[in-house]
Amino acid sequence: MGLVSDVRVRQPRANDLVGRRFVVAGIGGGFEGTIGIRVLGPGGKLLTTAFAQSSGGGIGVGDFSAEVRLPDPPRAGTRLTVQVFGDNPGLPDEGPSPGFHTREVEVICFPDSQGHLIYRVEAGDTLTGIARALKPYTRVTVSQLVKANPAIDDPDRIRAGSRLRAPVQG
Known part of the structure; x- marks a missing residue:
């Protein structure tokens, strides 16, 4: 069989x-x-x-x-x-x-995550600026943004239009 x-x-x-x-x-x-x-x-x-x-x-x-x-x-x-x-x-x-x-x-x-946000990168954005802009919603660091988005090859160069995940943490 x-x-x-x-x-x-x-x-x-x-x-x-x-x-x-x-x-x-x-x-x-x-x-x-x-x-x-x-x-x-x-x-x-x-x-x-x-x-x-x-x-x-x-x-x-x-x-x-x-x-x-x-x-x-x-x-x-x-x-x-x-x-x-x-x-x-x-x-x-x-x-x-x-x-x-x-x-x-x-x-x-991300042990304390309750999901994630999706952020669309705009011209002129930096990871530091994105982390600051997301502060009302989540406490995410630049390092965590990089780890959550394996497609980021160079943290100093993110492409406008790309979509980044940001873990929602307490």
Whole structure:
């Protein structure tokens, strides 16, 4: 029989901004319908694990979603790797580690964020000026703006018309 299982992550997407709690969702299947989730910090350090149940049950591929919580989140702007996989309940030497069809998504963590604003850069804007203009809405630093926007190659040169994300922090 040629049945195949798979795991696909729909949320979060690459370079999404996440807080100390965020949702991981997609489609997939695993042993008894279980999807495993791990979040790795810098250097591959395991920060947390979670699980979701696939609506496909024990034999099919279906929707899944789970809220992931970071009990000891890293500092703002840290890049994390979210691993999602079909659960492998076997012995450590059975099957791939951490599980089948492992998918990885790189995200950027702002633990105290409650979302983000989008700012369209206008001619003459600087990151310092943008951080000041956003003060009524969020306390974001120039460094955090750079970390939240991986497309910024040179902080001294931002292009008019580009859209920047600014984490909404307390």
